[in-house]
Amino acid sequence: MEDLFKVLGLACSPRKGGNTDMMLDAALEGARGQGAEAEKVYVPDLDIHPCQACNSCFKDGRCIQQDDMQKLYPKLLSYEGIILAAPIFSMNLAAQAKTMIDRLQCCWSKKFVLKEHTVPDELRSRRRGLWLGAAGFDQPDVFEPALVTVRYFFAMLEIKRRERVTYYNVDEKAAIQGVPGALDECRAAGARLVNPPEPGAEGGELLSSLS
Numbered sequence: 001m002e003d004l005f006k007v008l009g010l011a012c013s014p015r016k017g018g019n020t021d022m023m024l025d026a027a028l029e030g031a032r033g034q035g036a037e038a039e040k041v042y043v044p045d046l047d048i049h050p051c052q053a054c055n056s057c058f059k060d061g062r063c064i065q066q067d068d069m070q071k072l073y074p075k076l077l078s079y080e081g082i083i084l085a086a087p088i089f090s091m092n093l094a095a096q097a098k099t100m101i102d103r104l105q106c107c108w109s110k111k112f113v114l115k116e117h118t119v120p121d122e123l124r125s126r127r128r129g130l131w132l133g134a135a136g137f138d139q140p141d142v143f144e145p146a147l148v149t150v151r152y153f154f155a156m157l158e159i160k161r162r163e164r165v166t167y168y169n170v171d172e173k174a175a176i177q178g179v180p181g182a183l184d185e186c187r188a189a190g191a192r193l194v195n196p197p198e199p200g201a202e203g204g205e206l207l208s209s210l211s
């Protein structure tokens, strides 16, 4: 029997039941609807310390900090689908997401210091990523600074097929429910993560590649 497509949903906002949390639930529902096994993790509930820039990972591509990242690394590097649900705080990703992403420095070391892959060949081609974002400001370019970090996040995880679903002018808790079609779009993006359209077919925006 073929293995199930596994999806990891990273809920990064400290506001449980908020906009990106609701977007993530819809996307995970869409993924499950396509037969995937989907798991949700509340990143703010984890004990994740900032990177200490100790460079220990330069030796073997491993982080020596013994905190909850050690539970996340195997999932981040072995699941087929990764969904980052993270809002905009102070014009970039919320610190909960950024702290986790900084801890992928060990992946950067593996790639660029040790010149090795972070995930095996066979898995790499099947990996796909999705960013779900929300921002309060009434300007579409509010996501631009965070986009660079999101691309970096997926690049460190060796995920080349990436999509984003982001909504601006969404501020109050659960306001996303009032945006026509938003949660349906997240559901559809979650489904596409598992069963992507053929290249060139209708789909969400593919974040440009950063290898």
Ligand SMILES: Cc1cc2nc3c(=O)[nH]c(=O)nc-3n(C[C@H](O)[C@H](O)[C@H](O)COP(=O)(O)O)c2cc1C
Pocket: 013, 014, 015, 017, 018, 019, 020, 021, 086, 087, 088, 089, 090, 091, 092, 134, 135, 136, 137, 138, 142, 170, 171, 172, 173, 174
């Ligand atoms: C500390 C903090 C900083 C924020 N900074 C920004 C910002 O710079 N730009 C913006 O558009 N919205 C900003 N917001 C608003 C959030 O992006 C918005 O409320 C979003 O819907 C939150 O998503 P959530 O419900 O998933 O937490 C900020 C919110 C907080 C709590």
